Amino acid sequence: MAEAKALTPRAADFSAWYNELVARAELADYSPVRGCMVIRPNGYAIWEQMQRALDQMFKDTGHQNAYFPLFIPQSFLAREAEHVEGFSPETAVVTHAGGKELEEPLVIRPTSETIIYSMYAKWIQSYRDLPVLINQWANVVRWELRTRLFLRTTEFLWQEGHTAHATEAEAEEETVRMLRVYRTFMEEWMAMPVLTGRKTDSERFAGALRTYSCEALMQDNRALQAGTSHNLGQNFARAFEVTFQTAAGGLDHVWNTSWGVSTRLVGALIMTHGDDAGLICPPRLAQYQVVIVPIYRNDDERGTVLDAAQRVRGELSGAGVRVHLDARDGMKPGAKYYEWEGRGAPLRLEIGPRDVAGGTVMLARRTGGKKESLPLAGLASRIHEIMEVMQRDLLETARARREAASIRGATREQFVAHLEAGGGFVYAGFCGSAACEAEIKEQTKATIRVLPDQEFRSPSVPATCMWCGKPTVAEAVWARAY
């Protein structure tokens, strides 16, 4: 690690930059198993911070965690027609176990609707048992042909919420609530702005009534689906006979929702904020928000400086800052700077003999700007302020970049030109036809990311579909996507 060779610049080859950054920062690695990644400690620490924040948000909205089996009987997948069509081509199948061939092959879960709703059928009897609000943190497997670390791997880690409700309205409310939770997390924790809205039928989750999505725009102006929330209607309840006695004494199928985000978010974080020097991690998700690098030329200075550095570490840590003192011997300060820049540590504090004498530390921000000398007095609260500003600035910078790459009210020619000029979000009129959507995808590789929610809609939308000229039924946001 900490090789002298610089990363390929983003502008030269975004994809190479991404791969090199992930390797350099030791975030993840390829494994001996095709398409499976190893999440290394530096990458996993970001995922842990994400998990902690999301898990609290799920609990604050009334959800509990549980754990369901990795294995799904193959016949279960087949019970919901769209679901099996969507997922069975990419499943991994256990055919032998304990030295024998299984009577029925077991699929490794690509998602857990079928196994979970088969349990709900057992647990739910009456309207008094509703709502059921459960989440699980788990690994899932989808046999992908083209894989990229974090973005698309055969096995990935995620959370999947699965809820059951007495009415369609409650299920819809839950679906939208969790979409908002995701958006809040992505904006406030990841500093990643997202558009929210509904997916068209062709991009809908296999088995859902309606799918909603959070869509982000990466620095190469390709869109990334960052999280989805599905109103499953009664589709799975019918397939798995999840019924309940209503308050009125009748019998009805429950209404389900499911929603998930995955380790893909680590990839999204990298591609939203990273620069040519490496990762930039928003303070709220950084393993170490502050890294202290001591500077000394001899043993005398070393003692004094390390003492001071340890005091600073203690003070910051006591004030709730995640801080690391990089006291490695035999490594020059410059090499440490380089390494922590690559890993995205938001703030670096340098402490040398002159700083100790003056009762100060030297602050460097990962986002650039001049170094700044800070007094030790009141350091922790100053660091908190600086992190808050950085967190906000990262979001605003990303939002400004996204908006600069978005066009509204596009004609067909403008749409094509925008894609050719580098891409970004294109807001345009859409006729609602799946055939038109498919033709556009085939010819331009762009897809409808969302039919945007009210607040993202353009003040005025062209009256006709930008592609076929038929009347607009909804505004659509197009982009080439990961």
Add this chain to the structure above:
Amino acid sequence: MAEAKALTPRAADFSAWYNELVARAELADYSPVRGCMVIRPNGYAIWEQMQRALDQMFKDTGHQNAYFPLFIPQSFLAREAEHVEGFSPETAVVTHAGGKELEEPLVIRPTSETIIYSMYAKWIQSYRDLPVLINQWANVVRWELRTRLFLRTTEFLWQEGHTAHATEAEAEEETVRMLRVYRTFMEEWMAMPVLTGRKTDSERFAGALRTYSCEALMQDNRALQAGTSHNLGQNFARAFEVTFQTAAGGLDHVWNTSWGVSTRLVGALIMTHGDDAGLICPPRLAQYQVVIVPIYRNDDERGTVLDAAQRVRGELSGAGVRVHLDARDGMKPGAKYYEWEGRGAPLRLEIGPRDVAGGTVMLARRTGGKKESLPLAGLASRIHEIMEVMQRDLLETARARREAASIRGATREQFVAHLEAGGGFVYAGFCGSAACEAEIKEQTKATIRVLPDQEFRSPSVPATCMWCGKPTVAEAVWARAY
């Protein structure tokens, strides 16, 4: 839930009691997949508390989390001769994926030594890269024929630590350090006393040099292996060519350790503390340490009582107590008591109109004794004190029970009689012969749980093996085990 039917008493049928308790408290359930369990929210909440405590202990001892693939190429298992012999009979194997037959079948990890050390071979070059101290939280699969919820399931959740060191001494130190961490966790958090010591070769982990274990004694006087820590020597390093340049400039294989505990600990917790009314959860691991049950006869009282209950909840929650207000309407207080007793909530606070008027609450302990009226003033600190005492008492009660069921310096006749009289730990002289050990196991179903660590050894040990009469090489602790 909350059915009127009492649990089968432990004394009548311990196994039936266990199964009924798990179902009644909604801790776990059988899934449609043979041998796989569903961990329900009440059970998962205990596992989450366990994870949180252990994870912090791992981090405090310098470990970082990472994540390695679920799949292991079948050939990897075979590289370490003992390892493949130990694990291959119980593996689940993926032969098809993405609609095609795989060139090489993939084993679902039964444990991750092989896949992890294949990565360490890539990451470790020099003594400067050591030690590597990594843990992962993951699911693993072992195709078991006889399964019990939590205790032995085909899929289970666990953590597995995997470390690499420059010297044998450091690896041994790490192995013993993590055994101590486990013991501390089991005693201080689970209130479950354990014996620690070394396993004999026949009970050693497949591929290890030495295995150390924490052994607990359940209420039916059967032993349960609660956690193990393995010194793997250079066995896996040789199999996966994990070499490093030494400080002296030579090349050597690293020294590995691995250590793990699993969701089995939830079963151990149940069987250590549960009583005929259900689960008793030690306060430090309880999802809700305090459950508040409001008592009222009409709407007027309801308003007053709920207001007071909410204030109590707020105060306790603010003081770091995990507290739940059970405000369900249409359910009698007695039914709530019954339910929370079954689920093991350590403390119950009852609040009725007279309590509100008097500025008190009524406290009931899950461990029994008279109810006690407590003043609202200073309630939180009193609750903390009561929980500390309960936590300590649970440990002492379990320790006293274990000691009452243990005999030392046993002869063959005493050993057999003790097993027939109900079992427990038997300390005896052991000749060190695997053949003798096997014969005893075959004839009595008892196994050597550990060759106990110094502090658990008897003041005097018979000079001869209790079974064959040959000279003692070490004291052994025998028991029938889960």
